[in-house]
Amino acid sequence: MTRRGLLGGTAALGGAAVTSSFAPAAAASSGGPAFGPIVVRPGDARYEDLVVRRTNQRFRPQPDYFHVPGSTEQVVAAVNEAVRAGRRVTVRSGGHCYENFVGDGAQVVIDLCEMSEVYFDERRGAFAIEAGATLMQAYRTLYLGWGVTIPGGQCGGVAAGGHIAGGGYGPLSRLHGLTVDYLDAVEVVVVDRSGRARAVVATRDPSDPNHDLWWAHTGGGGGNFGIVTRYWMRDPNVRGRDPGKLLPRPPASVLSGVALWSWNGMTKESFRRLLRNHGEWHERHSAPDSPYAALWGSLLIPGRQTGADPGGIALPTQVAATVPGAERLLRDYFAAVAEGVTPEVFVPPFERMPWFQAVRTLSLGEASESGRYKGKSAYLRQHLTDEQADVAYEHLGTAGEVSSTGLLWLLSYGGLVNTVRPEATATVERRSVLKMIHLVTWEEGQDGAEHLEWVRRLHQRTFAATGGVPAPGGNCGGAYINYPDIDHADPKWNTSDVPWSTIYYGANYARLQRVKARWDPRDVFHHALSVRLPG
Structure with a gap:
């Protein structure tokens, strides 16, 4: 399966599963060998580069290892391995966090920099943006490919993973709303009460049994419920499947x-x-x-x-x-x-x-x-x-x-x-x-x-x-x-x-706590300002 791949019913993923009756089909293969998984430990020449791959140099994560995946399947496997070993796991997409949520006590950092594709998903009829894609990558691909955009931030190096989960806004938001107002679906690697990791697709559709997880990612912040691997974006008020009409068109x-x-x-x-x-x-x-x-x-x-x-x-x-x-x-x-x-x-x-x-x-x-x-x-x-x-x-x-x-x-x-x-x-x-x-x-x-x-x-x-x-x-x-x-x-x-x-x-906090209890009952994903389990 390619790095874009998965989905379409239920697929076995190294002891876990991707489950959702609302899941779209896999995107077309881009060909070539799959990337990853890459594990980088201290002593590896790449380790220090990954330590400094963040913008706030106040903090220096020093995990037992960095895990650089190339697909959702690899993220699931990485989380399963870390949870079974009792290691604290955190996630990084662009590395722009104002606080030390990635490095503080982390023994495993899952770095999503290589999961950075932006494409149109024909079956879902929405644009997929992987969590490691920077906003500038998304703007360029969406605009040059289809003449559309998302109303995201002005810092082009920020990655979609945290930006969208926290709400997202920028120069076009007064005209078109928040980035998250265009969230159609989200794919999240979660850990259940038994400690098993799996990937779940949650959608805007109120009848989706995973709808509450979608809602939590419309401003609930990153690192709270699981690891986002991709988002699907489209205007909820637009019907049809013409890609050129499914997101806002920026001014010429x-x-x-x-x-x-x-x-x-x-x-x-x-x-x-x-x-x-x-x-x-x-x-x-x-x-x-x-x-x-x-x-x-x-x-x-x-x-x-x-x-x-x-x-x-x-x-x-x-x-x-x-x-x-x-x-x-x-x-x-x-x-x-x-x-x-x-x-x-x-x-x-x-x-x-x-x-x-x-x-x-x-x-x-x-x-x-x-x-x-x-x-x-x-x-x-x-x-x-x-x-x-x-x-x-x-x-x-x-x-x-x-x-x-x-x-x-x-x-x-x-x-x-x-x-x-x-x-x-x-x-x-x-x-x-x-x-x-x-x-x-x-x-x-x-x-x-x-x-x-x-x-x-x-x-x-x-x-x-x-x-x-x-x-x-x-x-x-x-x-x-x-x-x-x-x-x-x-x-x-x-x-x-x-x-x-x-x-x-x-x-909205009480509802976010209920979502947390359902999707991260072991509090695997936490930081200094994460949503707390109720009770």
């Missing part, structure tokens, strides 16, 4: 621009005005039928730099160039955010480019995705208060060795995302208009503890009114599980009476 071209403000002359009052303008604009223009639904921007507020040039604040933004009056919409947006703000905004000439060129050009590249960093997130239903803006100004507006490596990042959200009922998917937050990230980075040899303390204090002070965390309510909607932050579960930093599970999952 994109108009991009940036508004810039210097830190020189940026007073606390002006900074308040900037954040208020930006947030209130999103409150006014985040309805799904807004002419601005095709506009997406990210307000980047880096810490003031030491030296002669303090740097400044940037608002890179893009809009579908095919929207009537696209240039006017972009200029009006910049003008609304800049109103009453000093120093005066600087807006270089706009640039128009074909959509896929824009994806490659505007994507955050490998250099932006890698390093030592700590990130903390929040959903915002309304703009930051003046008090919250003052906290950001105090932390970022004063030059310092640590603060100069910090960042406040506010990303456009809402639109079609917020038309889905909170209980329809595991992604419970469907009211926010912005996503917020607090971030700090540092280089090897620098004091990481000092940087960690800095970003933790920034986050804690920002949400001081709610116990140091973005508890749902008021202008907050909780936090995004794809930006996990273990501090939300630490009573030192979370002094509220709101548990971390509510911050990330809200009212």
